[in-house]
Amino acid sequence: MVDLSVKIGDLTFQNPIQPASGAFSWEYNEVIDLNRLGALVAKTICREPRLGNPTPRMAETEAGIIQSIGLPGKGIDYFLENIVPEYARFEPPLVVSVSSESIDDFAALARELSVPDVDVIECNISCPTRNTTGGNFALQEEHTKEVMSAIREATDKPVWAKLSPNAGDIVSIAMAAEEAGADALVIANTFLSLKIRTDNFRPALGNKFGGMVSPALKPIVLRMVYQVAKEVKIPVIGVGGVTNAEDVVEYMLAGAHSVGIGYAGFRNPTALTTIIDDLEAWCDERGVEKVTDLIGAVKDDDMEMDPLVAASHGV
Ligand SMILES: Cc1cc2nc3c(=O)[nH]c(=O)nc-3n(C[C@H](O)[C@H](O)[C@H](O)COP(=O)(O)O)c2cc1C
Secondary structure, X not given: OOEOOEEEOOEEEOOXXXXXXXOOOHHHHHOOXXXXXXXXXXXXXXXXXXXXXXXXXXXXEOOEEEEOOOOOEOHHHHHHHHHHHHHHOOOOOEEEEEOOOOHHHHHHHHXXXXXXXXXXXXXXXXXOOOOOOOOOXXXXXXXXXXXXHHHXXXXXXXXXXXXXXXXXXXXXXXXXXXXXXXXXXXXXXXXEEEOXXXXXXXXXXXXXXXXXXXXXXXXXXXXXXXXXXXXXXOOEEEEOOOOOHHHHHHHHHHOOOEEEEOHHHHHOOXXXXXXXXXXXXXXXXXXXXXXXXXXXXXXXXXXXXOHHHHHHHOO
């Protein structure tokens, strides 16, 4: 039977399947066995309690949803006291996700989250509805470097940087995060988007703009993972449009060490464990002994091309 375990930094994950932040909670344990997951990933937490954005916070589109939830939560003190213990009952490593609008506070939060039950600090530096100096640092190299360096200095825990698909050149941002000391890169957050109602001419979301999630975005995020994985030495976690085991295989072939799953878990809460079972079967049927053999194994040596040149060729 295939060995599904993967290493990211010094941590070993029993398989490469983990939930995506904000699209999951420990309460999923009522539906699936959380101990089967590669990791547990908590919703992004901020310092103060937040109500979140004005409603409506979600709207359907022809191919997926746009949402602007606005990081509601009860603040870091409540999180450490009440939510970390909920996750700590389970075996997989706990990844906590954190966000702030200021660099100093971001670093301070990372320090405060560095408690024994927390295994990884995922830095949500890419909240799509914030600006480049106020939480969406990952749109620019300099801001990425500044915030990730400050966080790196504040904690000895592994820090993962969650990047934005809305950056002009995600490869440069990824390299900035690596240089600043990130241990892994999570690619990516949601795509900034807009829906306008034709009955009243108003934006469909209370916050006007939202982040789009859709399986249709997978090829775009896959391209980003591929480009970044070629340029950095640290592991990449692919997040975007995974709905089945072959999507996981594709991300790994492109260079990802593991994948995060959000949308598919909304459609069907058992998707995460089904995908683990299917990935195992996929590997066994093909005689893949270690899932890590898939990482970066895309066969394209004979077709190297500068991706920017490729993009300028158009279709
Ligand atoms: C309702 C909802 C809430 C989300 N909240 C967060 C969040 O709190 N922090 C974060 O980093 N990403 C958040 N995301 C983005 C997801 O983690 C993920 O990057 C995105 O949904 C793409 O993955 P998917 O196609 O598998 O859904 C959220 C996504 C959705 C749909």
